[in-house]
Amino acid sequence: MTEKLQFTHTPPVAVAKTADLSAVVYREYALLARNRVYLILGLTPMLVYLLLVNTSLSNLVQVVGYKGVQVGFAVFLLPMTLGMSVVSAAGTSGMALFQEELSGVATQLWSYPMRRSRFLLGKMIAGVSLVLGQSLLGLAAAVLIFDFPFGWEGWVGLLAALTLAALAFNGLYLAAAITITDFQAFMVLSNVSMPVLVFSAPSLYTFDSMPTVLQWVSVVNPLTYAINGMRDAAIFGFGDAWPDLLVLAVMAAIGYTVGGRGLLNRARNI
Known part of the structure; x- marks a missing residue:
């Protein structure tokens, strides 16, 4: 009678899946957090606007009329600075994909017998955490x-809107990084998109005070819904912010669906 070989040190399936996910998350954190250049570039614009623009303009423009209430300019401008941080950090997360391919690490990763869904989930967790951490x-x-x-409801609403904005923009930039295969083209898009998104949205000004053309552009600008969602949730509560939060949730679902499928298709071609 032949004896059956048994591997006593083989981990259970559930443990192996958890180990895969934790290893991917740890690797993504190391890849994103150790690049000090990207972190500095991500934090600098937000801190410049927060410390210089906000403090200087707050003395010039003390209150802003917003949806029938008088709001302090520092309160009005806060969602813009948080939105800048979200966009900048999402661009940094997208650049990590090109780092993997240029260094040859992507080929090694996809050659390893690892569940593709775990890799995608780990990349999403690390990317969103970086965006939220900077913000x-x-x-x-x-x-x-x-x-x-802000009361407790305002702070909870602001953090919820910020989390949805982080999910949405991390997914959108992941999809862009997968769709655009040229690193320099993505670098140009990442650097140019932030000022375009910020200043074509009701960030420094209300929607009604914007020129008609910019009002049209702001409707299709994803950052508009992030800024309005954070602003309305902080000032008025969830009741006024839910339409913008719903748009952010839809953008996140679309971004991760497109980015996830593109990432898996790219892995099959390696």
């Missing part, structure tokens, strides 16, 4: 400098 750092700096008259 929360900016929010903490803003709280130390300015006095925000």
